[in-house]
Amino acid sequence: MFDSVLVANRGEIAVRVIRTLRDLGIRAVAVYSDADADARHVREAHTAVRIGPAEASRSYLSIPAIVDAAVSSGAQAVHPGYGFLAENAEFARACEAAGLVFIGPPVAAIDAMGDKIRAKATVSKAGVPVVPGASDVDIPDGDFASAASKVGYPLLLKPSAGGGGKGMRLVHAPEELDAAIESARREAKGSFGDDTLLMERFVTTPRHIEIQVMADTHGNVIHLGERECSLQRRHQKIIEEAPSVLLDDVTREKMGSAAVEAARSVGYVGAGTVEFIMSAHDPDEFFFMEMNTRLQVEHPVTELVTGLDLVEWQVRVAAGEHLAIRQEDVVLKGHAVEARVYAEDPARGFIPTGGTVLAVHEPAGDGVRVDSWMAPGAVVGSNYDPMLAKVIAWGPDRAAALHRLDLALADTAVLGIGTNTAFLRGLLADDDVRAGRLDTELVDRRLSTLVSTDVPAEFFVAAAVDRFLELQPSGPVVDPWDVPDGWRMGGSGGVTFRLKSGAARAVVRVQGTPAAATVFVDDAEPVQVSARRDGDVLEIRHAGGFHRYRQACGPDRTVWLARDGLSFPFGEQEFVLASRGEAAGAGPVTSPMPGTVLVVKVAAGDVVKAGTPLLVVEAMKMEHTVTAPIDGVVSELPVRAGQQVALDETLAVVAPQEEQQ
Known part of the structure; x- marks a missing residue:
């Protein structure tokens, strides 16, 4: 077994690999760019080596930098994770040349499966069914139109040299073909440095099923069942599961056997995934798409149903150990x-x-x-x-x-x-x-x-109450004059907040105390709430129940609230202490409390809309943005920045435009 392994990656996969290395008692070496100097994978490794600036091409994609880091750190092997250099044959060669074990398949297997055209030809010879199609290699003089008519529409254009959905184009009819080819080649060249294309018949209502394989250096190859990866956006997986509800035991064994033969056909070693496509309407017919010569993002679902640690077996196989399980020992549970x-x-x-x-x-x-x-x-x-x-x-x-x-x-x-x-x-x-x-x-x-830009009213309530709590004075003795309740001769008018979250806006008035508050959101019926803070959690009770919101405030005072998978930022958090009538009507705009004018945002004669920021007043160690109560014209502006103002002192007068005519 190795004493020290370098993880040539970042993010969650680096953290995940480091976890297994620690469990095995292996010294874990992390690499990092300047952007990741304080990243989690750096902190959780035994040691870490800087490999370059933030740009991936000069750090995580730099073969010399990573090989130098491995050698200088005393690592015996390199785990590539996924992405970046994980399926790069040149990187595997460089590791071998430096005396490092590459925890992955042999260079020849990476080469064979890295080119989709070669991969299809190789597995087809081994008896694995492939999707009907053609490629630049097969098509004389670039006659794609003729080849496409033989493959049949709809068809899928795919870069031969890469994956991840980049450069893929679905073509429904002949008139779309030329533009799709041009676009696919451009993206393939930019992403992989190779614009060679492959066209394949597009399977209708396609399901994406992949088989996990594991092979050792002693000729043993097994499969660990399938994963369903059909839920995708932009040809990129987002939800994966194991096993697939589509497969019965017979089909599972047929696909598993085909995957094993695909791996054997290139002398595969380590963990790999053979990807198949099949129609949801005909699960008996499946076709090879490609083989990923690395660990997959979705490998945890296989680990949970088999009870195996795939990273551990990658490391053990790379160290020369035999696979400890046979095919008949693999049982999928749950x-x-x-x-x-x-x-x-x-x-x-x-x-x-x-x-x-x-x-x-x-x-x-x-x-x-x-x-x-x-x-x-x-x-x-x-x-x-x-x-x-x-x-x-x-x-x-x-x-x-x-x-x-x-x-x-x-x-x-x-x-x-x-x-x-x-x-x-x-x-x-x-x-x-x-x-x-x-x-x-x-x-x-x-x-x-499945998508929405709406911000639920309850989040506006929570954001206003959260700000209201911020305004409450602290300490065992509270001076009634320090309580920001918008009190006037006629009683408490409450605190009015003008909140923004993305394109959504609302005026929210909070009246009362945090323990017993009445909240008005725009013109909706008021809501009675009781609120308190528990660390970074905002707790709100109302007639509809009890809710807990995760809360965090950014340096720009934007407040984020999250609950039940929803999260929203609330910026431009303006508020003014005023009675209900004053908040809605015209007339002088007065200072909500004694303070200092920090900023004057308008000039006399400016035309403003209701809610337009007029001035910023500092009071109670907080900044208060004072806004226009109505659409109109700033007819008077008697204050300047830096001026001390008293409670209820006139800051500006906004008159309706018709009064100015």
């Missing part, structure tokens, strides 16, 4: 489902979000596993993949696993960054998903019902 949590916005085409993590809460409990790299202060930028974590649940059957996963996602909160957690919960609740009626196009068909 069901497991994994959801990928991404920093992305499903409502905007799944574009990456990013930012700084303010707080993290990850679920735990029986049958729940989380593979994550999240920690407060982590920065999610544009240099790397936006996947934050994987939440995985096991149950004695599929229904139990889905239920546990839904509860786990509801208890997942990454504050400071927009994520796809609510989308994942919506997808898991879909009737067809629950029934196991899956295909790779399901997400596209249902997307409009």
Whole structure:
């Protein structure tokens, strides 16, 4: 067994591999770019080596930098994780040349399966069924139109040199072919440095089934069952499960045997995945798509139903050990489902979000596993993949696993960054998903019902109450004059907040005390609530029940609230102490309490809308933005920045425009 192994990756897979290395008593060496100097995988390794700046091409994709790090750190072997250099034959060769064991398949196997065209030809000779198609190699003089007509429409264009959905184009008719080829070649060249294309018949209502294989250096090859990976967006998996509800025992064994033969055909060693496609309407017919010569993102579901640690067996096989289990020893117990949590916005085409993590809460409990790299202060930028974590649940059957996963996602909160957690919960609740009626196009068909830009009113209530709690004076003795209740001669007018979350806005008035508050959201009926803070959790009770919101505040005073998988930021948190009539009507805009004018945002004669910020007054060690009560014109502005003002002193006068004519 090795004494020291370098993990040539980052994020959750680096954390996950380091965990197994520690369990095996192996010294774990991490590598990091400048962007990851304080990352979780760096802190959890025994030692770490800097390999370059944030750009992946100059750090995690730099073969010389990683090999030098392994040699200088005294590592005996390198685990590549997935992504980056995991399926790079040149990297495997460089490791071997430096006297390092590459924890992965032989170079020849990576070469053979790394090219989709060669891979199909190789496994076809071994008797594995392949999708009918053609490639640049087969098509004379680039006559794609003729070849396409033989393959048949719809067809799928795929880069020969890569995966992950990059460069893939679905072509429904001949008139779409030329534009699709041009686009696919451009993206393939940019992503993989090779614009060679493969075209394949597109299987209707396709299901994506993959088989996990494991092979040692002594000729033993077994499969560990299948994973269903049909729930995808942009050809990228988002929810995976094991086993598949589509396969019976006979089909499982046929696909498993085909996967084993595919692995044998290239002299495979280590953990690998053979991917197949089949029609949801004809599960007896399946076709080889490709082989991933590495560990898969979704490997945890296989681990949970087999009880095996795949990383451990990668390491043991690379160290020359025999596989300790035979094919007949592999038994699938229960069901497991994994959801990928991404920093992305499903409502905007799944574009990456990013930012700084303010707080993290990850679920735990029986049958729940989380593979994550999240920690407060982590920065999610544009240099790397936006996947934050994987939440995985096991149950004695599929229904139990889905239920546990839904509860786990509801208890997942990454504050400071927009994520796809609510989308994942919506997808898991879909009737067809629950029934196991899956295909790779399901997400596209249902997307409009699975995403929303709406901010529930209850979150506006929680955000206003959270700010209201911030205003409460602290200490055992409270001067009544320090209580910000908007008191006037006619009684308490409460505190009015103007809140914004994305494109959503609301005016929220909180009246009373945190223990007994009346909350008005715009013109809706008031809500009676009782609120308190428990650390970073906001607890709110009302007639509808009891809710707990995870809370975090950013340096720009944007407050994030999360509950049941939903999370929203609330910025531009303006408030003014006023009676209900004063908040809605015209007239002088007065100072809510004694303070100092910090900023004057308008000038006399400016035309403003209701809610337009006029001035910023500092009081009670907080900044208060004073806004226009109505649409109109600033007719008077008697104060300046730096001026001390008294309670109820006039700061500005906004008059309706018709009064100025």
